[in-house]
Amino acid sequence: EVQLVESGGVVVQPGGSLRLSCAASGFTFDDYTMHWVRQAPGKGLEWVSLIRWDGGSTYYADSVKGRFTISRDNSKNSLYLQMNSLRTEDTALYYCAKDIGAGSGSYTFDYWGQGTQVTVSS
Amino acid sequence: EIVMTQSPATLSVSPGERTTLSCRASQSVRSNLAWYQQKPGQAPRLLIYGASTRATGIPARFSGSGSGTEFTLTISSLQSEDFAVYYCQQYNNWPLTFGGGTKVEIK
Secondary structure, eight states: OOEEEEEOOOEEOTTOOEEEEEEEESSOGGGEEEEEEEEOTTSOEEEEEEEOTTSOOEEEOTTTTTTEEEEEEGGGTEEEEEEOSOOGGGOEEEEEEEEEEETTOOSOEEEEOOOEEEEEOO | OOOEEEEOSEEEEOTTOOEEEEEEESSOOTTOEEEEEEOTTSOOEEEEETTTEEOTTOOTTEEEEEETTEEEEEESSOOGGGOSEEEEEEOSSSSOEEOOOEEEEEO
16 A cells, blocks of 8 residues: 655744655655645645656756755655745645656656645744 | 636535536646545545546546646536545646646535
């Protein structure tokens, strides 16, 4: 059974930093592209970032480019999101999501974690 | 950035009825379109990808159609567990973008 478990979400002040983690199990982690997707309170879904199976390529939404860094450790079946220079508009539930396609990815999300809440507030 | 527009924002439907949700892209996304279902307090669930391919385990009452800029998700006979918010997502261009969602509520 595929499982994705996010952690690391807390309340942080504007300008602060945070590192989210996602522990994956139930599939061959290093075969798949992985994503972070967020959802602000009462709002829709926003794709944040992806990293390809080998960590060789990463992509970001313009809203986080230059502030967030996605990474992975295939030896630990783990995905990360380093979040710097946080803004109030980054407040959201952050989901880790598995790409449906092996290899370079197909850019749709077939499994999601339950999310970790990030609140940016003074 | 490709803007995805879903309509209507809210749909009131009786159980057993057939319903159709719409998603429009601001430019062609070919068939690179997915649909997700989200219930309150839950993560989204993939329903459809490639505009018309049902994901694993998705009941046959869900079907998707369209290509280019116009897409539809049809639920042939609404069950109680289908009342939820539905999102479309394009994956033809960077950045990946979602529609604003359609809430399907009980009439």
